[in-house]
Amino acid sequence: MDKKGQLLSISQVALILNVSEKTVRRHIQSGKLISKKIGGVHRINKSDLDHFLNPEKSFSLNDLKAEIDNSFPRENQEPDGPLVDKWSTHKSKIKLVNPANKRLIDIIVVGSGLAGGAASASLAELGYNVKTFCFQDSPRRAHSIAAQGGINAAKNYQGDGDSVYRLFYDTIKGGDYRSRESNVHRLAEVSANIIDQCVAQGVPFAREYGGLLDNRSFGGVLVSRTFYAKGQTGQQLLLGAYSAMSRQIGKGKIKMYSRHEMLDLVIVDGKARGIIARNLVTGEIQKHSAHAVVLGSGGYGNVFFLSTNAMGSNVTAAWKAHLKGAYMANPCFTQIHPTCIPVSGDHQSKLTLMSESLRNDGRIWVPKNMEDVLAIREGKLKPTEISAENRDYYLERRYPSFGNLVPRDVASRAAKERCDAGYGVNKTGEAVYLDFASAIERYGNEKAQVLNLDNLSKEEILSLGRKVIENKYGNLFQMYYKIVDDDPYFTPMQIYPAVHYTMGGLWVDYNLMSSIPGCYVAGEANFSDHGANRLGASALMQGLADGYFVLPYTIGDYLADDIRTGPISTETKEFDDALEDVKSKISKLMKIQGERSVDYFHRKLGKVMWNNVGMARNAEGLNTAITEIQKIRTEFYSNVRIPGESNELNPELEKALRVADFLELGELMAIDALNRSESCGGHFREESQTDEGEALRDDENFTYVAAWEYSGNPSKPKLNKENLEYKNIKLVQRSYK
Amino acid sequence: MNLTLKIWRQKNPNEKGKIVSYPVKDIDGDMSFLEMMDVLNVELIEKGENPVAFDHDCREGICGMCSMYINGEAHGPDRGVTTCQLHMRKFKDGDTIYIEPWRAKAFPIIKDLMVDRSAFDRVMNAGGFVSVNTSGNTIDANATPIPKEDADKAFEAATCIGCGACVASCKNASAMLFVSAKVSQLALLPQGKVEAKERVIKMVNTMDEEGFGNCTNTGACEVECPKGISLENIARMNREYLKAMILK
Amino acid sequence: MSKSALLKSSIAKKYWMALTGLFLCTFLIGHLIGNLQLIFMAGEEGRRAFNVYAYFMAHNPAIKILSYLTYFSILFHTIDGIMLTIKNKKSRPKGYAYNNAAANSSSSSRNMALLGSLILVFIVMHMANFWYKAKIDNSAPFPLHVYELELKQDGKKVRNDQTMYYFTHQPTLQPIPKNRKLVYRDTTNNITDLYIKGTNIKIAEGYKDLHSLVFAFFGQDKSKYGFPKNEQALYFTLFYIISMLVLSFHLWHGFASAFQSLGINHSSYNKLIKSSGKLFAVLIPLGFAIIPLMIFLNQI
Incomplete structure (x- = not known):
């Protein structure tokens, strides 16, 4: 057994700490020192002891409890009224921006996948000036393209009893009752429109011999509601969104910034007003301003190093927003896909x-x-x-x-x-x-x-x-x-x-706005619709729903107050400070010139994540993960080697910047997983299971969204709880038996 | 297996590049080609040298980002795969492998094996779409039945990943296969027929302006295309263009 | 559609290549059928038939239009081809250090410009050897083929018993009374027609003896007709055969390619186009190549 897993007795710990056994017991009782009872006696894991010794860096649930404020600091903006009418009522009450004024408003969209691409196209069609950023060489390469199986929609073309309600119900149940009812119902409502829209765009869905659309069925449901294009549905839908974008780029309504990566969010007077981006070809650090920023930057599955995500998929955009005040919600909800x-x-x-x-x-x-x-x-x-x-x-x-x-x-x-x-x-x-x-x-x-x-x-x-x-x-x-x-x-x-999708993400309200005013989050990057587990063929549905049909409406509500603002200047202290921050972070990384490649640290992080924050989690493993990740982070900042220069195309620097953020996110995921001591959906705590080994939810204590707030120290996040209310669905233990 | 790689190194668009030899050792047949490149790069980084820059992203053959000209063929010797899906089992111990970037005037080199394919985007911006707004108020998806055969053909054309292997393989650096795939997909569907004429003319004009060569029907593109896009699409585009020229 | 696009657009250029190419293919068929007379008809009869054919080809107004179309096609096919090639070369300013083009395309398809240029060289040589000599070159009178008039003693009786009319090979010419004397008369410097003395009644024509020109060119001694044996016949024969091989490669790709350029591609008839293209590419040049070869071999 290696040193990390070494178990110590109370007397050994007392010896090490040079205190009495009684003091050790007191620490255990207070929860500061974690111990296990094996055969009735306390045994302390060496790594837990390390934690205890290094409280500055370590995380303790008890610390957390002290900080929890029971009132959630943000309104979730959920409209009143019966569930089925919420979205239409909301749409009719929402503020609008007149077409002439839309021309005066700039919007930055980060990411060009289903959510970002669809949002860019729709916002540009509405008349806003859109700037879209993607790190790939073309918006068509976003990783939505790799989605294979299909997209759900409550069309009931097969006449097998499907309906908006059933799609809503299946999604809530599939998500193990950890998503917001109102958001999910809206998703189910607009799902049918997505199919109409995509067909109108020329997306070649599979058809039957009669010329009508074909469906297949997916996991966790009892109807056939999945539309598909062989095993390349994501590709076809993304290319549909890309073509809608192309049309607007051709018209000059979208300015496309390919091979650009967002490295910071700029906040002016408490509102998201722009981003700092790096031109990946020239290495130039640029300031871009807008009246609102939309993040459609995808999920963070690559924190595991090995995942089905693209090599470049990263959390950086979302993480930078988190560091600037956006809550990260349910980060531990990761989907491990069974067939890889x-x-x-x-x-x-x-x-x-x-x-x-x-x-x-x-x-x-x-x-x-x-x-x-x-x-x-x-x-x-x-x-x-x-x-x-x-x-x-x-x-x-x-x-x-x-x-x-x-x-x-x-x-x-x-x-x-x-x-x-x-x-x-x-x-x-x-x-x-x-x-x-x-x-x-x-x-x-x-x-x-x-x-x-x-x-x-x-x-x-x-x-x-x-x-x-x-x-x-x-x-x-x-x-x-x-x-x-x-x-x-x-x-x-x-x-x-294998790791496939992350249900967690930036917290958003009903309007898809994060806890930073003017910063919107769409698609996989937000947390909203899938709860603790996403059903198959629902990711495409959510990305497109957010981008095509939700965000274009809801963002107007916010921007209506901005029609007199005029262009946002980038020549302000806020932009300059953000720019300098990014530059100094880059030069700090470049100066390390250690011995190991970025991948070395990424792989190491991935292994810790997979072993401890993977398919099955327990308190001990999660605590280990927290310490290990901290160690890797320290080592990273002292021993990483980035060759080349920062003012040129430098893929290693790009990776380093991404991995640096994963090294912080990974810890938050472990903290979240540790906090959520129930099992639900993709989050399985070994401590919380039925006699048959099935996941056991704890609705009494955990029917909430864990929205983590950055405190200035990645190891000490603040937990905000948004309670989930189920008025239309009765919470029951999921059973697929 | 042990291999000798002969890789095109070019620091930036303005500097002259050259082929540089690198030995790599203990390569496993189950590795993908890009994983083999990763091995080389980690070695280079740890030796303090600059790693080889190359485009790659999804590594499952669908994003179209990877783009290497391997031993004289786009995406290497295997058929129906992108570079990321090419596996080292296709090579033998002791092989020498040439790795070069796509070569075309319309695809200027950015660095080493990376090229700028934004010309493809500009062709798409010229007309690779159906002009429909995303209002969600279109007609019901099943209101227009489409013969399965047409839908399947449109789908096959639509599977193009825009990697540029067709341009790279074509002795004329022609983009006809790429452009025709989109023209075909939309020309085959009733939704796309409405603006078919305008589309084909705009896309072809942009293609010409971007500096791609002419099609001389060698068929190299079809063979090297990782998605097997058929030459039939080029013929269809030729027809569509003729129609547009005569009827307009 | 602007008019310039008809010439400038890459796809329009390809239509022109295809249309002129296919037209030239039909020319090849006609040319071959005519030329095959050189070897399928022997002796004096063959000589006469060929020269008559040559005369017809040079004088028939419809054929004339076709021949101008042919010249135009050759020219256009060439110029268009050169323009395409220049643009294509420009499209890849720097080539690959290592290229395995054989893995994905046939060598003929990749070398159409080279093959075409060789064919152009051949056409120039070919025209210099025959067309120029027969049509343009005025330095010396072109030997004529004047064959014995086949005056039919028992031709149609038209007017009375005393008057016998001769009928020439050309039904369009007027019948001639038998007792008239016949003379040759030069009307221009090298065309000799046969007239009835003292009249303007033309009863026959003297043909340029292209047949003998060809036979002498490929090694047979036709001094008696004014064409001494070409001492370099071996080389010319080889040159012609090789040129036909080049043509064959050009057609091997070109024939089917023209259909593709015109948008004619459908799974139900692609095989037919491809196989007929290959058949065409083999048979036509083969037919052409046999002619000089047979003539050359027959001298020995």
Whole structure:
């Protein structure tokens, strides 16, 4: 056992601290020193002792409790009235800006994904002057493009009982009752519009032979409401938003700043009035002003280093807003997606998702018998050689009603449970099978029936079935084949959960405004709609809903007061100070010239996060994470090496700036996870589970949004609680059995 | 496996670049090409040298950011993949691998292997859209049935990731495959037909102005395209353009 | 659509390439069929047939229009091709240190400009060898092919028994009374027509003896007609054969490519276009190449 995990007795601790045992016990009782009871005696983890010794840096729940102020300092702006009327009432009461005045107002949008792109296009269409920033070389490359499976909408085209209410209900339930009712209902309401809008833009959704739109079903729901374009739905939707942006760029209504990264938010008189951005090509640090700033900068899954996010996805924009006063809400709510390609080795730089839609047709299993597992790992046995009765279809076994289509958090934990029990099927022991054999056979038979073909050999039927599968998931199968070099048409895929999405994010009110006036947050970057777990195909829906249909209305309410303000000058102290801050931060990093690359620290952080703030969390692990992250942060600022200059294109500097923010965010995530001692959605605290090992929510104590406020010290955030009220849905324990 | 990399190094757009050799050791076949580049870069950084700058982002073959000309082919020797999905198992121990940036007048080099592809954006800004406002008050999505065959073809054209491999592979540095993919997608759908004529003319004019070459139908683009965009789209654009010229 | 776009736009340029190219393909068919007479018809009959054909090609007004169209097409195809090539070269000012173009495209498709230039050289040579000599060169009278008039003793009786009329090979010419004397008369410096003495009644024409020119050029001794054997015939024969190989490569890509440029691409007939293109690219140049080869081989 390494030093970190070393357990000390009370007498040992007393010896180390040079105090009496009684004093040690008092510290334990007060909660300042964390201890575990093993067989009735106290044992103190070495790392907890370190915490205790270094209180400046460490986090204690008790400190926190003292700081909690029970009144939430912000209005969530939720309109009054019955749930179903809230949005329409709000829209009709909201202040408008007349078209002539819109021309006088500038808006900065950071990020060009579904939320940022859609918002940029819509705001420009309305007449505002929009400046859009993205770090990629083109707005079309935002990571929304990688979303595969589909987008939900309550269209009920299939006539299977779908409705706005059902989508609303499924989303709240899927999110394990940790999201705001009013926001989610609005999302469900506008969902249908999204599909109309996208079709009008020329997004080529999948269609049936009759020429009408096709649907598929996704995890956690009992209807088929997911619209899709093969396994590239995100791409098609993003390109739709991009084309809407292109139109406005062509008209000069959007000024596009590609290869620019936002490095700070500028606050003037308490309002967000601009950003500091770095031109990634020239290294120039620039001041940009606007009457409002919209952040659509995505999620922070890359804090885990290995995730399905793009290499460049980062938290910097959101984190800078947080440092300037925006609350970070529920940062510990991370979605671990159950079907990703397993890690193949230490060199791995990112993980690849295999769409959840595959669970429509794939069955997940591991061998029942340990001998088979071992034989497979040694290469002596092929999965196809294991008979059905020797396979453990554990999702179908544990959750007969939803089977392979349980929500993501449930599926991920179930995979982890099997692998932790030793049944993982690859060399690392961290993989389960996703098997299409029965679907191939079923589709083959159906197809043969349709084509009126009798007397087909088994192989011919299978080959018909493979064609059907190819039609549905061709690009995913090809992708799997290219990465793993194994053909999933003939042998089951190996999959394992991986970090995919972050439900947490900047706190926003009903109008999507953060706790900083004039700073709006849309899409994955905000926390609002998915609670503790996002349902499949809902991210695209939320990003577009925020960007196309919510923000363009709600931002007018704020900007209506700004029509006489005139252009915001960048020649002010606030802008100059922010600019200098950014410059000094960069030069500080450049001067370190240590021995390790940025990736070294990022990987190290990722490992700590995955091991302690991953799929299953406990107080001990979270405390370890907090200390470890602090250590990595210290080491980072003394030993990172950034080659090159700051006034040129410098990818290492870009990474360093992002990782620096992850190193602070990671700690906040652990603190949040530690604070939330219940299990809910993607956040699973081992201390809070049912006898069957399912997540156990604690509604009495945790039906709130944890909105963290930056205090000046990343290790000592202030907790604000926005209580969640459920007036239309009764809170029950989720069950997918 | 051990490899010799011959990489184009160029400090900035104005300086002259050159090919520099780098040995890399212990490369695993399961690594992606970019992970192999990461290994090289970490080595360079820790030696105090400047790492090789290259574009990359999603690393799952969909964002279109990665762009390397590997051993004389865009995205390397494998078919239907981007550089990030190219795996080292396609190479042998002892291989020498040439890695160069996309070469085209319209894609000026920024640094090392990074090029500026904003010309593609400008072509799109000229007409790569349907002029519909995002009011949410459009007609119901199912009000206009679209034959599945057309929808599928439009989808296939729409899968273009804008990586620029077509331009890089074309001996004329022509952008016809890229432009035609968008023209085709929208020309095939009733929503896009309304402004089809104007669109094709504007997009083609911008394409020409940006300095892309002419299409001589060598078909290299189709072969090297990681998404398998078909030459059929170029023919369709030629038709659309002809129609627009004659009927306007 | 501005008029300049008809010439300037990259796609319009491609239409012109395709249209002129396809027109030149039809020219090739006609030219080949005519030329095949050189080898498919033997002896004096062949000589006559070919010269008559050549005369027809030079004098028929419809053919004349076609021939101007051909010249225009060659010219336009060339100029357009050069413009395309210049723009294409400019589009990639710096090439790759290592390029594996063979992996994605055929060498003929990548070398159309080179192949085209070679073909242009060939066309110039070809025209200098034959067309120029027959049409432009006035330095010496061009030997004529004057064949024995095939005056049909038992031709159609028209007026009475005493008067026998001769019919020439050309039905358009008037019948001639038998007792008239025939003379040759030079009307211009090298065209000799056959007239009835003392009249303006033309009964036959003397043809430029292109047939003998060709045969002598490719190595046969036609001194008796005024065409001594070309001593460099071997090299010219080889040059022609190689040029046809070049043409073949040009067509190998060009034929199908023209359809693509015109937007004719559909899965149901692409195969047909591609295979007929390849067939065309092989058969037509092969047909052309056989002619000099056979003539050359026949001398030996």
